Amino acid sequence: xxxxxxxxxxxxxxxxxxxxxxxxxxxxxxxxxxxxxxxxxxxxxxxxxxxxxxxxxxxxxxxxxxxxxxxxxxxxxxxxxxxxxxxxxxxxxxxxxxxxxxxxxxxxxxxxxxxxxxxxxxxxxxxxxxxxxxxxxxxxxxxxxxxxxxxxxxxxxxxxxxxx
Amino acid sequence: xxxxxxxxxxxxxxxxxxxxxxxxxxxxxxxxxxxxxxxxxxxxxxxxxxxxxxxxxxxxxxxxxxxxxxxxxxxxxxxxxxxxxxxxxxxxxxxxxxxxxxxxxxxxxxxxxxxxxxxxxxxxxxxxxxxxxxxxxxxxxxxxxxxxxxxxxxxxxxxxxxxxxxxxxxxxxxxxxxxxxxxxxxxxxxxxxxxxxxxxxxxxxxxxxxxxxxxxxxxxxxxxxxxxxxxxxxxxxxxxxxxxxxxxxxxxxxxxxxxxxxxxxxxxxxxxxxxxxxxxxxxxxxxxxxxxxxxxxxxxxxxxxxxxxxxxxxxxxxxxxxxxxxxxxxxxxxxxxxxxxxxxxxxxxxxxxxxxxxxxxxxxxxxxxxxxxxxxxxxxxxxxxxxxxxxxx
Numbered sequence: 001x002x003x004x005x006x007x008x009x010x011x012x013x014x015x016x017x018x019x020x021x022x023x024x025x026x027x028x029x030x031x032x033x034x035x036x037x038x039x040x041x042x043x044x045x046x047x048x049x050x051x052x053x054x055x056x057x058x059x060x061x062x063x064x065x066x067x068x069x070x071x072x073x074x075x076x077x078x079x080x081x082x083x084x085x086x087x088x089x090x091x092x093x094x095x096x097x098x099x100x101x102x103x104x105x106x107x108x109x110x111x112x113x114x115x116x117x118x119x120x121x122x123x124x125x126x127x128x129x130x131x132x133x134x135x136x137x138x139x140x141x142x143x144x145x146x147x148x149x150x151x152x153x154x155x156x157x158x159x160x161x162x163x164x
Numbered sequence: 165x166x167x168x169x170x171x172x173x174x175x176x177x178x179x180x181x182x183x184x185x186x187x188x189x190x191x192x193x194x195x196x197x198x199x200x201x202x203x204x205x206x207x208x209x210x211x212x213x214x215x216x217x218x219x220x221x222x223x224x225x226x227x228x229x230x231x232x233x234x235x236x237x238x239x240x241x242x243x244x245x246x247x248x249x250x251x252x253x254x255x256x257x258x259x260x261x262x263x264x265x266x267x268x269x270x271x272x273x274x275x276x277x278x279x280x281x282x283x284x285x286x287x288x289x290x291x292x293x294x295x296x297x298x299x300x301x302x303x304x305x306x307x308x309x310x311x312x313x314x315x316x317x318x319x320x321x322x323x324x325x326x327x328x329x330x331x332x333x334x335x336x337x338x339x340x341x342x343x344x345x346x347x348x349x350x351x352x353x354x355x356x357x358x359x360x361x362x363x364x365x366x367x368x369x370x371x372x373x374x375x376x377x378x379x380x381x382x383x384x385x386x387x388x389x390x391x392x393x394x395x396x397x398x399x400x401x402x403x404x405x406x407x408x409x410x411x412x413x414x415x416x417x418x419x420x421x422x423x424x425x426x427x428x429x430x431x432x433x434x435x436x437x438x439x440x441x442x443x444x445x446x447x448x449x450x451x452x453x454x455x456x457x458x459x460x461x462x463x464x465x466x467x468x469x470x471x472x473x474x475x476x477x478x479x480x481x482x483x484x485x486x487x488x489x490x491x492x493x494x495x496x497x498x499x500x501x502x503x504x505x506x507x508x509x510x511x512x513x514x515x516x517x518x519x520x521x522x523x524x525x526x527x528x529x530x531x532x533x534x535x536x537x538x539x540x541x542x543x544x545x546x547x548x549x550x551x552x553x554x555x556x557x
Contacts, residue, residue, distance in 0.1 A: 006415045011419060024334060025338075030384040031384070036349070
């Protein structure tokens with residue numbers, strides 16, 4: 001019977017000390033602990049998020065690096081190709097120019113030769129004409145003494161020789 | 165539990181004790197002062213167990229050759245507005261009266277508690293004497309002074325144990341708090357590790373799911389409650405001096421704890437909570453008008469919730485103590501019949517006692533958990549906003 005009858009003294013002390021305990025722990029104990037736990041929890045969460053983010057960034061960075069490398073390679077290749085092309089072009093141009101020059105020199109040489117030839121021919125003709133004339137003169141002087149029309153005939157003959 | 169210290173008093177054990185053990189609560193306790201002589205010779209297991217389970221004015225440590233070794237505690241009485249303070253050793257373990265006060269040996273709700281007594285006078289007639297229940301104490305015929313207004317706020321064994329537990333708890337939690345303050349966000353060290361384990365459990369697995377978003381306001385109270393119950397349960401399992409008091413198995417203690425829950429629940433009750441009590445939704449109207457059956461049931465429910473809390477903790481812890489004591493008492497019961505049988509029984513008894521103590525450790529935790537969880541659920545129901553409940557439905 002006494003077991004289930006609460007004693008007033010114990011109720012009094014229990015109420016008093018439990019309230020004091022709850023007050024002290026509620027003021028100086030639990031808030032500190034709970035705050036620290038919360039802080040740590042947020043810190044851990046943030047750290048995990050940060051780690052995740054960093055990993056993502058690293059991945060992105062790596063991808064970026066690869067991209068850059070690839071681009072650089074491509075650029076290098078393109079530059080090389082370009083250079084090769086330019087050099088080829090320059091080579092070709094130089095070759096062409098040289099050809100042209102050679103051609104030109106050749107042509108001019110030919111022309112010169114032709115000109116000299118013509119000159120020589122003209123000279124030869126003139127010389128031939130003069131010689132012919134001289135011969136003819138000499139011949140004719142022999143004959144002219146009687147007939148002058150032979151001179152024009154001889155000239156006409158010389159012209160025919162040139163044309164041939 | 166502390167029984168093994170109770171020594172030679174139990175050497176002469178009667179078969180009566182065996183019956184007492186098994187019919188512990190059925191047997192009418194007729195162990196009045198007249199049987200004092202029989203008590204010294206026989207062993208009354210029921211009385212022994214109850215003695216250990218109940219509160220006392222001194223902290224009994226052991227009895228050696230009929231000599232009681234115990235720590236006497238201060239007795240504080242307020243009698244008719246006057247304050248009295250003296251040492252409990254004046255009662256000589258209940259064998260003597262001091263001034264006008266004595267530890268009542270009579271049954272009927274006052275047994276083992278201090279009462280104001282008066283000597284039986286010549287002028288009283290026999291009819292009045294029968295009513296008043298006379299008992300002899302220290303060679304005098306005494307009777308309980310029923311007219312006295314006596315407030316007994318003595319520092320009893322349980323109060324003493326309560327102070328020890330509170331000092332321990334204060335040290336533990338404040339040390340842990342200091343640790344957190346000093347170490348900041350670093351991992352906890354020392355006692356803080358134990359405290360953190362329990363705090364995280366109570367916070368994340370008990371209070372947060374039970375109360376919901378408003379849980380922070382109630383967290384300190386529920387944490388204090390959990391730690392208080394858990395620690396006192398554990399202290400109760402320790403069989404010798406600093407522990408062993410059946411504090412959480414005392415109805416006064418569970419009454420105060422349940423009252424705290426009751427007050428906090430109803431003070432923080434929202435309008436919605438009260439409306440639900442008076443006008444329960446989802447119930448046919450004829451259960452409310454003209455006879456307010458449902459509101460009546462709901463209002464009764466408001467009170468039964470904390471009462472159930474009170475009884476559950478009290479009954480669980482007390483039952484555990486009684487079973488543990490019972491196993492130890494078996495040794496003395498059998499030993500009383502024949503010392504050889506007692507010796508034979510003792511290993512079995514001790515084994516069972518160890519098993520029960522281990523079980524009690526589990527119960528200590530479970531009961532603290534259940535009390536806190538139910539308190540949190542009751543508070544959670546009281547502070548819930550309507551839309552939360554609708555969501556739940």
